[in-house]
Amino acid sequence: MSNSNTDSVEESNAAVAVADAPEPGDSAEDGVDVEELEHEGDIAADYIEGLLDIADFDGDIDMDVEGDRAMVSVVGATLDELIGDKGEVLEALQELTRLAVHRTTGSRSRLMLDIGGFREGRRKTLTRIGAEAAAEVKKTGEVKPLTPMTPFERKVVHDAIAAAGLRSESEGEEPHRYVVVHPAD
Incomplete structure (x- = not known):
């Protein structure tokens, strides 16, 4: 009898998990409320x-x-x-x-x-900086460190570098943390 209860609980939990799972294309897909x-x-x-x-x-x-x-x-x-x-x-x-x-x-x-509009203007500048750094790394094949940036600035640069098909990492300690652009593997 306890086996039947266990199966019932497991089925119930599975149903809850399925019911809570977001549909593809839902804004909740990324856990966004x-x-x-x-x-x-x-x-x-x-x-x-x-x-x-x-x-x-x-x-x-x-x-x-x-x-x-x-x-x-x-x-x-x-x-x-x-x-x-x-x-x-x-x-x-x-x-x-x-x-x-x-x-x-x-x-x-x-x-x-x-x-x-400071951040929006800064976002455009940083996207350009990231794209230019990626182009330089693609051309030279050498790792390129950038100047220290805030977390917001680094995120924008990382996104621009990823869009160019390269990899980047943040190195250093705040407030001197900076992005390093790596050539394609």
Whole structure:
């Protein structure tokens, strides 16, 4: 009789596993919970809006979900102080915003914050840098280390190098971590 119960439990678990399995083409395929990401974006937008009010900055806040991240963008006329010379203030604000989301949800957030289109412009530049480095490595056949970058910057460069059909790795310790481009095997 216990064997029958065990079979029943196993069949039940199998049915649950199948029912929970995402359908091909579903956004849940990558484990993405769009509602949760939208919730993170709402929390982040409220947090950033509060910071803007405290600092007496004007800016409009847009929230979106791209891939597996919530994206919060602040657009306005004079937001350079919130970006910093090389985006270091933006990076700090992003980390503070992620902490605010974590404090509310109890979950680690991969939220991306952009201010004044800085990240989008930087993404285009980094994609070009990655493509140029890949072209050079293809031509010379030699390993090419790049300059130190933030995690966001390294991710964009890694993606550009992979799109060119080459392999790359990150080496070093923060804040001096950098991408190394390797020739095709």
